[in-house]
Amino acid sequence: xxxxxxxxxxxxxxxxxxxxxxxxxxxxxxxxxxxxxxxxxxxxxxxxxxxxxxxxxxxxxxxxxxxxxxxxxxxxxxxxxxxxxxxxxxxxxxxxxxxxxxxxxxxxxxxxxxxxxxxxxxxxxxxxxxxxxxxxxxxxxxxxxxxxxxxxxxxxxxxxxxxxxxxxxxxxxxxxxxxxxxxxxxxxxxxxxxxxxxxxxxxxxxxxxxxxxxxxxxxxxxxxxxxxxxxxxxxxxxxxxxxxxxxxxxxxxxxxxxxxxxxxxxxxxxxxxxxxxxxxxxxxxxxxxxxxxxxxxxxxxxxxxxxxxxxxxxxxxxxxxxxx
Amino acid sequence: xxxxxxxxxxxxxxxxxxxxxxxxxxxxxxxxxxxxxxxxxxxxxxxxxxxxxxxxxxxxxxxxxxxxxxxxxxxxxxxxxxxxxxxxxxxxxxxxxxxxxxxxxxxxxxxxxxxxxxxxxxxxxxxxxxxxxxxxxxxxxxxxxxxxxxxxxxxxxxxxxxxxxxxxxxxxxxxxxxxxxxxxxxxxxxxxxxxxxxxxxxxxxxxxxxxxxxxxxxxxxxxxxxxxxxxxxxxxxxxxxxxxxxxxxxxxxxxxxxxxxxxxxxxxxxxxxxxxxxxxxxxxxxxxxxxxxxxxxxxxxxxxxxxxxxxxxxxxxxxxxxxxx
Amino acid sequence: xxxxxxxxxxxxxxxxxxxxxxxxxxxxxxxxxxxxxxxxxxxxxxxxxxxxxxxxxxxxxxxxxxxxxxxxxxxxxxxxxxxxxxxxxxxxxxxxxxxxxxxxxxxxxxxxxxxxxxxxxxxxxxxxxxxxxxxxxxxxxxxxxxxxxxxxxxxxxxxxxxxxxxxxxxxxxxxxxxxxxxxxxxxxxxxxxxxxxxxxxxxxxxxxxxxxxxxxxxxxxxxxxxxxxxxxxxxxxxxxxxxxxxxxxxxxxxxxxxxxxxxxxxxxxxxxxxxxxxxxxxxxxxxxxxxxxxxxxxxxxxxxx
Numbered sequence: 001x002x003x004x005x006x007x008x009x010x011x012x013x014x015x016x017x018x019x020x021x022x023x024x025x026x027x028x029x030x031x032x033x034x035x036x037x038x039x040x041x042x043x044x045x046x047x048x049x050x051x052x053x054x055x056x057x058x059x060x061x062x063x064x065x066x067x068x069x070x071x072x073x074x075x076x077x078x079x080x081x082x083x084x085x086x087x088x089x090x091x092x093x094x095x096x097x098x099x100x101x102x103x104x105x106x107x108x109x110x111x112x113x114x115x116x117x118x119x120x121x122x123x124x125x126x127x128x129x130x131x132x133x134x135x136x137x138x139x140x141x142x143x144x145x146x147x148x149x150x151x152x153x154x155x156x157x158x159x160x161x162x163x164x165x166x167x168x169x170x171x172x173x174x175x176x177x178x179x180x181x182x183x184x185x186x187x188x189x190x191x192x193x194x195x196x197x198x199x200x201x202x203x204x205x206x207x208x209x210x211x212x213x214x215x216x217x218x219x220x221x222x223x224x225x226x227x228x229x230x231x232x233x234x235x236x237x238x239x240x241x242x243x244x245x246x247x248x249x250x251x252x253x254x255x256x257x258x259x260x261x262x263x264x265x266x267x268x269x270x271x272x273x274x275x276x277x278x279x280x281x282x283x284x285x286x287x288x289x290x291x292x293x294x295x296x297x298x299x300x301x302x303x304x305x306x307x308x309x310x311x312x313x314x315x316x317x318x319x320x321x322x323x324x
Numbered sequence: 325x326x327x328x329x330x331x332x333x334x335x336x337x338x339x340x341x342x343x344x345x346x347x348x349x350x351x352x353x354x355x356x357x358x359x360x361x362x363x364x365x366x367x368x369x370x371x372x373x374x375x376x377x378x379x380x381x382x383x384x385x386x387x388x389x390x391x392x393x394x395x396x397x398x399x400x401x402x403x404x405x406x407x408x409x410x411x412x413x414x415x416x417x418x419x420x421x422x423x424x425x426x427x428x429x430x431x432x433x434x435x436x437x438x439x440x441x442x443x444x445x446x447x448x449x450x451x452x453x454x455x456x457x458x459x460x461x462x463x464x465x466x467x468x469x470x471x472x473x474x475x476x477x478x479x480x481x482x483x484x485x486x487x488x489x490x491x492x493x494x495x496x497x498x499x500x501x502x503x504x505x506x507x508x509x510x511x512x513x514x515x516x517x518x519x520x521x522x523x524x525x526x527x528x529x530x531x532x533x534x535x536x537x538x539x540x541x542x543x544x545x546x547x548x549x550x551x552x553x554x555x556x557x558x559x560x561x562x563x564x565x566x567x568x569x570x571x572x573x574x575x576x577x578x579x580x581x582x583x584x585x586x587x588x589x590x591x592x593x594x595x596x597x598x599x600x601x602x603x604x605x606x607x608x609x610x611x612x613x614x615x616x617x618x619x620x621x622x623x624x625x626x627x628x629x630x631x632x633x634x635x636x637x638x639x640x641x642x643x644x645x646x647x648x649x
Numbered sequence: 650x651x652x653x654x655x656x657x658x659x660x661x662x663x664x665x666x667x668x669x670x671x672x673x674x675x676x677x678x679x680x681x682x683x684x685x686x687x688x689x690x691x692x693x694x695x696x697x698x699x700x701x702x703x704x705x706x707x708x709x710x711x712x713x714x715x716x717x718x719x720x721x722x723x724x725x726x727x728x729x730x731x732x733x734x735x736x737x738x739x740x741x742x743x744x745x746x747x748x749x750x751x752x753x754x755x756x757x758x759x760x761x762x763x764x765x766x767x768x769x770x771x772x773x774x775x776x777x778x779x780x781x782x783x784x785x786x787x788x789x790x791x792x793x794x795x796x797x798x799x800x801x802x803x804x805x806x807x808x809x810x811x812x813x814x815x816x817x818x819x820x821x822x823x824x825x826x827x828x829x830x831x832x833x834x835x836x837x838x839x840x841x842x843x844x845x846x847x848x849x850x851x852x853x854x855x856x857x858x859x860x861x862x863x864x865x866x867x868x869x870x871x872x873x874x875x876x877x878x879x880x881x882x883x884x885x886x887x888x889x890x891x892x893x894x895x896x897x898x899x900x901x902x903x904x905x906x907x908x909x910x911x912x913x914x915x916x917x918x919x920x921x922x923x924x925x926x927x928x929x930x931x932x933x934x935x936x937x938x939x940x941x942x943x944x945x946x947x948x949x950x951x952x953x954x
Binding site: 216253272 | 515564578
């Protein structure tokens, strides 16, 4: 049985756009996937794709509008209050902005110890000892415990955040762009740390990012999101290197590779992502897709098996990537 | 190829209440006409400060300790503020910044702001300037220029805002465009469009571009030559192909190895040990030596010079000066 | 402008945390704020040791000495004497006790109430927010002095009434300031992180949100001590203060005004006014210094790269 099973998850935000009008932003619009124990599942997309919203919904940090989330067989949507807080021990999140995710008025040690004070009812001495252990595990010297976030570097803050998320020994970690604000060399350290922790602690990751090279390095399986829907999913390399959905192909083409001999392809996509308030009919991607037809406007494609991946495109079999 | 911009041995400090930060230490680089030069480095390496030195937009705490910045032969450091404003900023050299949303004034329409620049530098009337603005918008690939000119920045998407910024930078036909992390704040598909735009401008207008970034991928796509900076010094300068194929400086090599790649799956990434040094107390000798896998004893007290060890390929490392211990 | 970090350079980024320890050190770097702080210390010392510092303590608290009435300043009476022959300096010294008490107590009363309401409104949103903020708006619609006057008048004379009255007119300001800040703070990643860890709402509120939302209100409060003293003096002058012979500065103004001596004899108005002015100035200077330390947007020095 998979650790995480998300089914038809939807998250809608009501927005007031005009004086008397209310419109709906369909940030996550019917998303289903499963994550196996011990795997790293990559969630890829640009801003506005809904990936961060989805990540938070899986933990019920945001309450989904509808749909189901099963965590180790338990339906999270059926839990409330105390039960939900208890379930939270098993699933944690690491955010994008390392310094911002720590309370500026508390030391690193206090922030990392906070989960203990809520759930474990530990004495301060015990808690401090556990925090030291956690810090050691994430590669931080014990002196850091008494420092405030603004006295630490971005990389150190992120390690503190990771230590905090590990305090309650979770099984599942949502990582929301954990390295995008870090330098290349610090990112490498962080990624190594995450892999090591996964191996040693048997963690399962939902890794949210827009960086294709990072996700192709880390993830076992991947889902590509666009405007609230998954457009393609499957084994990481199969999707990222041989993806059949036009958007996946565009992402691959657009992602800059540090190889000067790679001839730059012309930007594949026209225009920009449409507003979430005015979703295109049928396939949401059609306004930027060079292969769009009338059928794309009339009928919304569903995810279906195409050569080992699941792709939501009417013409996935027939579209051949244009050589530069 | 004639050199358009020459920075020679530029050294710069910041006097802060915490002491003197030695931000730049004998930085040298040249950019030719019609060339795209990528200046790469991690946080705090001084790449943005270097760019701001060209335009003399440094904060009040900055003190230039030595060196020269020459644009087409003229020393920019010697010029008066007035001359910098009149001739250099916006005319010979333009700059675009990282976050287009905050670089554009939310109170004025896009067209108004760009027209302002034109009117300021060339003394045209507003009608004449507005006409030029439409042409510029077309040149940067903005669809429906009239509508965009009438729009306020918040009504435009990130990609369009960035294009407006580019058009503002191009308004007075500069020779050098400085782009400070122009694509960090936009999505990767928009980033591709912006890079394509910059490539086109370089080709069509013979524009020189100084691209500041920490992303080696876009450097590979856009730039002709690359400079790698570390802690206020220039570690290496080379043509782009050579830099990626045969990097000389240990820092460059380590940086390239730290990039996550598909073919590295299953192996740990090679992270660089240690941390970037404080600029208040930079390491003596070579600033990289505490983290360098090839460090020798001499590295701790002799600062390597930026020398040309192969055609067009400069590096500052004692390994190439014949030092063996 | 690109804002870049220099490794090892301690940048005061927006919202950077300043501990209480650091706050004092930073304020002392600001010369004007230090002057303000010094004045406050002076006033406190004077108030605490009034019976020992006043040259004529009995006159200070009220005993008349009619033979000496309305003497101009001299060595024996540096501030001169008042309508009843009492040494003005002693009266002013004892009055400092009342002034400081009123100022501090008023803010001490209004601040917690205002802050708690603001925090609750900003964090829980919805109907609580609407209700609280509408009530706050109603109170804010009245000019503080007018509101205080009405309340004090209905409560009767006396220092106590004045304190209540001014506190009631001040609390909405803190509510509004804290509310705005809470709206900003609750969006910060660390608040979300606290929720992710499983902290209950109230704990998040008081541990994470409140401490980070206090700064603007705290700055306002420090300056309000001075304002409170001014308003109290005005109310006393209007007849709502404690009964004579209490050496309340406002009451002294009132007496002198009613007897005509305020206009005729220059020293009474001058020294009373000067004392009031210095006290209010002191708190304003400290408040300014506090704001420069706590509010990054208004800070003058910032390293922009």
